[in-house]
Structure formats: C-alpha cells, structure tokens
Amino acid sequence: MFDFNTSLNRAQSNAEKYTLRPTLFGTHKVLPMWVADMDIQTPPCVTSAVKKRAEHEIYGYEMMPDSAFEAQMAWMRQRHHLHVKREWIYYSPSVVASINTAIRAFTQEGEGVIIQPPVYAPFESSIRQNNRRVIKNALRRDASGRYSFDLEDLKAKITCKTNRAKLLILCSPHNPVGRVWRQEELHALATLCLEHDVNIFSDEIHSDLVYAPHVHTPLMSLNSAIRACSVTAVGPGKTFNMAGASISTAIIADAGMRKRFDAEYQRIHFAEGSVFSHVAFEAAYREGAPWLDALLQHLQGNQERLRTLLMHHNESITCKFPEGTYLAWLNCAKMALKDSELRSFFIENAGLGLSPGLSFGKEGSGFMRLNFAVPSDIMDEALRRLERALQGLRV
Numbered sequence: 091m092f093d094f095n096t097s098l099n100r101a102q103s104n105a106e107k108y109t110l111r112p113t114l115f116g117t118h119k120v121l122p123m124w125v126a127d128m129d130i131q132t133p134p135c136v137t138s139a140v141k142k143r144a145e146h147e148i149y150g151y152e153m154m155p156d157s158a159f160e161a162q163m164a165w166m167r168q169r170h171h172l173h174v175k176r177e178w179i180y181y182s183p184s185v186v187a188s189i190n191t192a193i194r195a196f197t198q199e200g201e202g203v204i205i206q207p208p209v210y211a212p213f214e215s216s217i218r219q220n221n222r223r224v225i226k227n228a229l230r231r232d233a234s235g236r237y238s239f240d241l242e243d244l245k246a247k248i249t250c251k252t253n254r255a256k257l258l259i260l261c262s263p264h265n266p267v268g269r270v271w272r273q274e275e276l277h278a279l280a281t282l283c284l285e286h287d288v289n290i291f292s293d294e295i296h297s298d299l300v301y302a303p304h305v306h307t308p309l310m311s312l313n314s315a316i317r318a319c320s321v322t323a324v325g326p327g328k329t330f331n332m333a334g335a336s337i338s339t340a341i342i343a344d345a346g347m348r349k350r351f352d353a354e355y356q357r358i359h360f361a362e363g364s365v366f367s368h369v370a371f372e373a374a375y376r377e378g379a380p381w382l383d384a385l386l387q388h389l390q391g392n393q394e395r396l397r398t399l400l401m402h403h404n405e406s407i408t409c410k411f412p413e414g415t416y417l418a419w420l421n422c423a424k425m426a427l428k429d430s431e432l433r434s435f436f437i438e439n440a441g442l443g444l445s446p447g448l449s450f451g452k453e454g455s456g457f458m459r460l461n462f463a464v465p466s467d468i469m470d471e472a473l474r475r476l477e478r479a480l481q482g483l484r485v
C-alpha cells in the first residue's frame with residue numbers, strides 16, 4: 091500500500107544528509123547514512139495536506155489551530171495511553187529549541203545539567219552555550235552490549251554539592267544506543283531526581299519508532315509527582331519524516347513549571363510556526379497511523395538484513411539491535427582500529443557516510459551509528475558496499 095522500495099533523488103533538494111557530504115566525509119560519493127531523517131517519502135496524507143494548503147495563495151501569519159493540538163492529544167491517548175490537556179502544550183520549531191528554553195528556564199548560569207552519554211550531541215552543546223555545567227552520568231554497558239542507567243553514579247553526581255545539578259536531559263528512547271527504557275528503569279531514575287529537586291527534560295522525539303514487544307513509557311505517565319517536575323518534547327518530525335517542517339511540541343503539566351518556561355519562551359519569541367507545518371502536523375497525527383505501522387515493518391526488515399550480514403562476517407562488527415529508533419549502534423571494537431581509522435574504513439573502503447561514535451561523547455569511541463531508515467534499493471546498495479568492505483575489498 092505504501093512505497094518503501096524506491097528512492098527519490100535528494101541530492102538536488104538541499105537535503106543536509108546529501109549536501110554536507112563533501113564537508114563531513116571529503117567526498118560526495120559516500121552513501122549518506124548519518125543524520126536522523128529518512129530517505130523515505132513523507133506519508134501521502136501529509137504531502138496532500140501541504141499541497142492543498144499551498145493552493146490557497148496567501149501565506150500570511152497564521153495561528154496553530156486547536157484542531158492540530160487536538161490531533162496530537164488524540165495520538166498521545168491512542169498510541170501512548172497518555173492524557174494531555176490542551177493548556178499543557180507549547181508549539182516549538184524544534185526539540186533542540188525547547189531544550190535550550192528549558193535550560194534557561196529551570197537553571198541559572200553556572201548550575202549543572204546532567205546528560206547520559208553516549209548521547210545526541212546537541213544536549214551537551216546546548217548546556218555549554220548557555221554557560222551551564224555539563225554533568226555526565228554515562229550509561230552503563232554490560233558484557234552483552236546492553237545499556238542501562240548508572241543510578242549509583244547518578245546519585246553521586248546529584249548529591250555532589252559543587253555540581254549544583256538542577257536539570258537532567260533524558261533521551262527516551264535513547265539516541266544512539268536504541269534503548270526503549272522500561273517503566274521500572276524510568277521510575278527509579280525519576281524518583282532519584284525528584285528526591286533531589288532535579289527537574290527532567292524528557293526528549294521523546296523517537297517515541298513512535300519502537301519495535302514490538304518493546305513499549306514506550308512516557309515519563310509523564312509514571313505518577314503525578316514525576317509529571318510535575320518534567321517537560322516532555324514530542325513531535326512528528328522523526329515519526330513521519332518531516333523534520334524539515336520545523337514543528338514539535340513541549341508538554342508541561344505543572345502550572346509553576348509552565349510559568350517559568352513561558353517567561354523564556356516569550357522572550358525568545360517562538361511565534362506560531364509556518365502555515366505549511368500546521369497542516370502537515372495535523373494530517374500526520376490524524377491520518378498517519380497506517381503509514382507508521384507499515385514503516386515500522388519496513389524498518390524492522392532493514393534491521394534484520396543488517397543483522398544477518400554482520401553475523402556472516404565473524405562478528406567483526408557487533409550490534410545490539412535497537413528496541414526503538416532507526417539507528418544501529420555498531421560496535422567496531424573487534425576491528426582494533428583507532429577512531430580516525432574506523433572513520434576512514436567506512437568512508438574509503440565501504441563508501442558509507444555514518445556518524446562516528448565519538449560525536450556522541452568519548453563513550454562512543456569504537457562505535458559508528460548507521461541510519462537504516464532507507465528504501466529497499468538504498469539498503470541493498472549499503473549492504474553490498476559493507477559486505478565488500480568486510481571482505482577486504484573496496485567499493
């Protein structure tokens with residue numbers, strides 16, 4: 091019913107993934123599998139809503155209609171069993187903008203913000219750019235390659251007076267390690283934060299991209315006390331491949347937290363978003379579920395093909411496959427290459443443009459992140475290239 095088999099040419103559309111190839115990889119020849127968007131067409135319900143809006147030939151200032159927020163609220167109820175009220179929701183052009191706003195709203199200069207590396211790099215840069223202290227509570231990795239929270243270390247970091255920790259930025263599901271945090275894990279983490287007056291920014295941008303039997307637990311759903319100390323960021327950008335539409339939301343249930351967030355929000359002047367993103371947002375949440383269900387099957391197929399290839403090659407690269415997200419976190423330690431050599435191996439031998447593990451913090455050394463949200467024809471080519479490189483041949 092939906093076409094996940096053929097690719098559109100993105101090289102001519104200013105797509106960051108393609109345009110930045112010479113800057114990042116020194117060549118435009120690599121198959122780009124880095125930045126977290128998909129080479130898969132945005133769902134037809136979204137593109138037709140945008141086309142229809144474009145036909146009304148006035149693109150003046152426009153309010154985001156309540157019907158769009160209601161579509162998201164219905165989505166949250168149906169997909170995540172979460173009841174959100176209209177007045178809790180803020181429009182935001184991007185999750186990273188919401189993170190910056192929250193950092194400014196809930197901490198002072200010099201205070202500490204906790205992150206859990208290896209993790210999406212803008213968490214750290216947002217903290218630094220706002221002159222706050224970066225407190226690292228690295229994830230723990232067991233012998234099987236599975237990641238978990240290190241709560242002992244978290245407690246030590248929170249209670250250390252000089253850290254002055256006031257906010258934790260949670261990545262749930264986690265980019266790049268692909269964990270979908272279980273309810274008990276989230277509860278233990280959030281309870282610790284709550285006991286020590288540390289607010290939580292829960293970045294749940296990947297929460298719709300979860301593979302059965304794993305289930306996303308919204309942080310806000312845990313209990314009313316945890317809900318009252320948290321901000322949750324969600325949006326259709328990753329789910330429906332419309333990150334370039336620049337639309338997401340920040341959800342804040344507690345009135346006191348909202349007041350603090352709102353002061354920064356007004357100061358920055360987020361305004362109302364774009365005429366095209368409003369209709370895209372509403373159409374995605376109202377009509378996009380069948381497309382998303384089909385997409386998840388396609389992504390799972392890509393994941394399995396990658397797993398099969400890696401198994402055939404003496405596990406020189408291993409991968410604990412993601413419970414959520416379309417990002418495979420490849421452990422290349424057995425290749426015994428330095429990070430710079432690993433990067434060269436993927437660019438020169440495999441002709442693939444991946445994200446180096448080090449870009450997620452030093453904890454990512456020896457890893458590469460591969461974005462497998464591609465149509466079947468690109469996946470075929472990526473696997474062919476990787477296989478040749480693992481056989482010692484070049485592309």
Ligand SMILES: Cc1ncc(COP(=O)(O)O)c(C=O)c1O
Nearest residue numbers: 126184185186210265293295338
């Ligand atoms: C965890 C996470 N948060 C936020 C973003 C970016 O979101 P936005 O484009 O809405 O700022 C990404 C994109 O890769 C991400 O992986």
